[in-house]
Amino acid sequence: MKSTGVTRRPAKVLMIASAGGHWQQLMLLRDAVEGQDAQYATTLPGLAEQWQIEGAHLIPDCNRNSWLAVLHSTAMIMLMLLRVRPAVIVTTGALPGFLALVLGRKLGAKTVWIDSVANAEEMSLAGLKAKKYADLWLSQWPNVAQASGAEFAGSVL
Amino acid sequence: MIFATVGTQLPFPRLVNALDAIAERHDLKIFVQTADPHCAAQHLAHVPHLTPDEFERRASTATLLIGHAGIGTVLTAKKFSKPLIVYPRRFAFGEHRNDHQVATARTLDETVGIYVAWDDVALQELVTKGSLSGPFAESSPSRAALVTRLKAFIEAVA
Numbered sequence: 001m002k003s004t005g006v007t008r009r010p011a012k013v014l015m016i017a018s019a020g021g022h023w024q025q026l027m028l029l030r031d032a033v034e035g036q037d038a039q040y041a042t043t044l045p046g047l048a049e050q051w052q053i054e055g056a057h058l059i060p061d062c063n064r065n066s067w068l069a070v071l072h073s074t075a076m077i078m079l080m081l082l083r084v085r086p087a088v089i090v091t092t093g094a095l096p097g098f099l100a101l102v103l104g105r106k107l108g109a110k111t112v113w114i115d116s117v118a119n120a121e122e123m124s125l126a127g128l129k130a131k132k133y134a135d136l137w138l139s140q141w142p143n144v145a146q147a148s149g150a151e152f153a154g155s156v157l
Numbered sequence: 158m159i160f161a162t163v164g165t166q167l168p169f170p171r172l173v174n175a176l177d178a179i180a181e182r183h184d185l186k187i188f189v190q191t192a193d194p195h196c197a198a199q200h201l202a203h204v205p206h207l208t209p210d211e212f213e214r215r216a217s218t219a220t221l222l223i224g225h226a227g228i229g230t231v232l233t234a235k236k237f238s239k240p241l242i243v244y245p246r247r248f249a250f251g252e253h254r255n256d257h258q259v260a261t262a263r264t265l266d267e268t269v270g271i272y273v274a275w276d277d278v279a280l281q282e283l284v285t286k287g288s289l290s291g292p293f294a295e296s297s298p299s300r301a302a303l304v305t306r307l308k309a310f311i312e313a314v315a
Contacts, residue, residue: 008312008315009315010315011311011312011314011315013311019165019209020164020165020166020227020229021164021227021228021229021230021231021232022229023229024228024229024232024233025228025232028232028300029300029303029304029307031304031308032304032305032307032308032311033308033311034308036311036315044165044209046208046209046210047209050209050210050213087314087315088310088311088314090307090311110310110314112307112310114303114307116228117228118227118228118257118258118261119257120257120260120261120263120264121257121260122257135310136307136310138303138306140303151306153302153303153305153306153307154298154299154300154301154302154303154304154305154306155299155300155303156232156297156299156300156303157231157268157297157299157300
């Protein structure tokens with residue numbers, strides 16, 4: 001704990017999500033990084049700009065059907081993490097976000113997994129795997145949180 | 158114009174074919190983003206993919222949105238307060254890797270402005286009804302709670 005009265009330095013936060021619903025959910029959580037040194041990463045060119053975010057990192061998308069794509073994503077995410085050196089990584093998924101958590105944690109970052117609100121009945125596969133690497137592990141459904149042991153703290157809906 | 162989207166990842170021929178038949182039968186103008194470069198629908202305007210800008214423009218100017226039960230689609234409908242008909246992908250038809258869209262659709266069925274079409278008959282009824290109201294765009298207390306939790310976690314690290 002730092003002494004009171006001292007202005008806190010903003011934390012370097014990496015907000016990362018795949019294009020589509022994952023990204024939209026991340027955008028609904030932007031208020032949480034107000035005042036922090038936040039950087040963004042996603043998988044589709046032009047998407048971040050549409051949300052008035054300049055200088056976002058572009059990473060290749062991947063899913064578990066192609067190990068070559070996973071390897072490629074892993075390498076590019078690693079390079080980005082070494083450049084950014086975030087203190088906190090927040091992701092709403094999917095696989096690229098999971099890879100960022102795993103690699104980022106090894107580099108000493110605190111990590112947050114927010115399982116997609118699309119998973120109303122059970123935690124996603126990536127979410128289950130993320131448990132081990134997440135300092136804060138959230139589901140957006142109370143019943144899923146209870147069944148999986150994750151924390152429920154609200155949802156973007 | 159009615160705007161239908163199947164998301165960016167997988168084609169959804171069952172939905173596209175149903176819309177093609179409805180458009181022909183009722184002489185409706187429907188624009189569909191299909192995620193399918195080989196889509197051969199005759200009575201729809203369709204493209205495989207849209208840029209994010211173009212997607213927003215289509216969604217914001219549409220009279221009605223139709224989509225799979227993907228959260229991106231739901232959040233788009235909320236953002237622009239557009240009525241949304243969802244037609245969930247089903248595992249049994251090989252349309253997704255599990256039945257999470259059916260689960261999502263079940264919970265969405267209770268939401269104002271979102272209408273679930275469980276089959277083609279329901280889809281046709283909803284599409285031709287012409288008086289569906291949209292969801293509210295206002296921020297929810299549930300989202301505020303999640304933001305607060307996340308903010309506290311980040312501030313504890315800083």
